[in-house]
């Protein structure tokens with residue numbers, strides 16, 4: 225299996241190289257040169273298997289340089305006791321046609337764990353295969369969720385360290401507590417005065433400081449990121465689309481081979497792209513429904529073929545989807561056009577002019593596989609209340625966006641095919657919005673709201689969230705953006 229960049233297909237490399245590099249030097253994203261077929265027979269073989277066994281079958285296709293023992297270790301260390309259910313990613317049905325794929329049973333109660341519990345093991349294995357002697361230090365600037373998920377993923381992974389910067393004025397009570405109480409011998413967390421941009425600008429400056437990189441290299445370290453455009457973050461996500469389909473078949477609601485639709489709450493386009501890749505490999509899916517919040521740049525793109533980021537940015541109750549530039553869309557454009565030159569030109573236009581048009585032929589291809597819709601905060605809250613009252617099933621704000629968009633799609637098109645709503649966060653992760661949607665008060669610190677949501681609904685919060693209030697704070701440092709470099713230097717002494 226060879227990989228190349230979406231902006232230059234002449235230079236080929238292994239999966240290990242693509243994962244170790246992250247972003248291609250030409251600015252493109254790494255993609256596999258082929259999406260190998262999984263036929264109906266191979267799909268049927270997945271049906272009786274556990275999540276981990278299904279994962280090994282799919283991962284093996286894309287990681288041919290891994291031995292069966294390495295794959296065993298990779299999957300065992302990624303999806304074990306760190307998840308609160310042996311099913312890892314269970315499918316919950318609300319009626320005979322609709323399942324919710326719960327991707328939030330990992331340590332941080334959101335779907336980023338599905339990839340970030342595996343990425344550290346993929347990355348260290350890749351570095352070993354390439355003969356890298358130095359340790360890798362992951363540097364993250366976070367607006368909340370990714371930082372915590374990366375901390376949990378890298379904590380105590382040999383040969384790695386992780387340092388997370390978060391904006392002092394830009395994360396919720398619960399998010400901050402999650403990070404500053406993080407355990408592990410190789411982790412560091414530090415607040416930065418200012419907002420997310422200040423923290424991120426500081427990190428970018430450190431990454432581009434050549435002299436500093438050399439100094440760290442002499443001490444046996446190099447810096448890397450856990451960015452969502454790394455192939456090592458996309459690959460683990462392909463697995464749960466296969467797994468969810470198998471669970472739908474095993475429930476007796478469909479026959480193996482019968483197609484379903486998926487509706488995915490989308491921000492950076494990573495999750496939904498992984499699903500599309502599964503379909504390109506042969507998973508029977510008719511349509512991916514791309515669900516956005518008020519930041520509906522993707523809805524417009526899928527309907528018109530014009531990507532236009534020149535619009536107001538909205539802060540919504542589904543903050544992990546507050547994005548105007550969906551980086552992973554570049555991979556879809558490449559897969560469908562197979563034209564690195566045109567992709568390069570569209571991305572140039574996006575950064576220079578904030579806008580590009582993929583033309584009628586590519587728009588038609590996109591429309592064959594994708595539908596799109598969006599839902600504002602009011603509709604999101606109403607959907608949380610509706611699903612709770614009609615089904616006794618509690619969903620978070622991001623999942624509610626997808627749930628509403630699926631309902632709208634079914635009404636608009638009359639398509640009543642079996643469908644899976646991808647559920648990306650535990651409702652307890654967004655307690656205040658969920659309580660408000662149910663008509664409850666939210667005038668208390670975040671940790672008390674968790675207990676309140678338990679009382680109101682009779683559901684149980686994930687243990688890592690309900691245990692937060694009692695955990696010791698390990699990191700209370702705060703620096704100005706100019707001080708971030710010194711924090712890194714001290715961390716890697």
Ligand SMILES: *Cc1c(COP(=O)(O)O)cnc(C)c1O
Pocket residue numbers: 334335336369489490491492493494495496544545622648649
């Ligand atoms: C990151 C995230 C998303 C968006 O996923 P993308 O892969 O960026 O499209 C949706 N919901 C939650 C809860 C997230 O954390």
